[in-house]
Amino acid sequence: MEHQQDPICSQPHYPLHTRLLIELFLDNELPAIQTLTIEPEYGHVGRIVYRNGAVRLFRGASIGVNSHSAAEIARDKGYTKFFLQNLGYATPTGKTFLLPAYIQRIDQNLARYGFTAYSYSEAIYTYIDSVVGYPCFIKPNEGSQGKGIYKCFTPDDVHAVISQYQREKVDVLLVEAAIAYPDYRVVIWRNQMIACYLRRPLFVVGDGCSTIRDLLNQRQASMNQAGRHALINLNDPRLHQKLRRSNRTLDTVPRSMEEVELQDVSNLSIGGEAEDYTAQMHQRWVELCIRISADMGLGLCGIDIACADIEDPDSAYSVLEINAAPGLENYAALGVRQAALVRDLYRRIFSESPVIQA
Helix, strand or coil: CCCCCCCCCCCCCCCHHHHHHHHHHHCCCCCCEEEEEECCCCCCEEEEEECCCCEEEEECCECCCCCHHHHHHHHEHHHHHHHHHHCCCCCCCEEEEECHHHHHHHHHHHHHHCCCCCCEHHHHHHHHHHHHCCCEEEEECECCCCCCCEEECCHHHHHHHHHHHHHCCCCEEEEEECCCCCEEEEEEECCCEEEEEEEECCEEECCCCCCHHHHHHHHHHHHHHCCCCCCCCCCCHHHHHHHHHCCCCCCCCCCCCCEEECCCCCCHHHCCEEEECCCCCCHHHHHHHHHHHHHCCCCEEEEEEEECCCCCCCCCEEEEEEECCCCCHHHHCCCHHHHHHHHHHHHHHHHCCCCCCC
């Protein structure tokens, strides 16, 4: 028996999907749902009971529509790359390496079987020199929203990243070749392409009198006003690394109309910009992304694809990552049409009653 619950009230700081779920439920647009319980302080977790007796729980952007195992594989960049390559999809050349503390932990178990074929982090420098070259990207093997991803131009850059990962107790890292094509996020739901948008790294445009610091503060204020939850971290070491490579600092005053790129990764959560390409995306790429989602066992999927020209079916491409819990807050902030599309997507998702296992 369900207990009587307090009235549901949405809060501005709740995640977008939670706010939309509450709105749709209160507007009687989710007739399949019997009760909805949201943790009221942060709105980060919730429990849905459907009229057929099925229960769905969600936490953050993981809204309970993908199997746990498929979602866990998608979180692991190395395993994702293995399966995508095995299935014949193009991905950046890359390899995972284990950091010493992690090897020490797992060796306590594997040593008894005589296993010694670890990918030691000491071999990274030789691997880069002989296989991927500079510049290259180094990423934590698990993670999202661009956290901890660095573009490395020299062995000193690599050494600095490995040292930081050791301080942060990262277990496994991924080294990948840098792909020079534009970066797109494609959202798939149940064998249908929902949205495609170009992602650009954080940048500012000079006005001839404001410092880069001032321009970034203006950009943050503009994103806040647009309802984006992206956060520009002025202390991000990657931002300062990018500035140093162009002999700039936060106090540099760019020329009027001068565009200054401030990140090497295009994630929207750290201030990147999006441009809707849903209508322009060629059907070849739509079908490719639908196949990837199905091949990886995901009903809801965000696919990051680098493509020379998303409107040309014959362009070169590379699948960068897949995401089993794609956030759509930044895309929804692009405009009224995009916000309506995202609202309708969540209406469809939350209307679908889970199957009750016998």
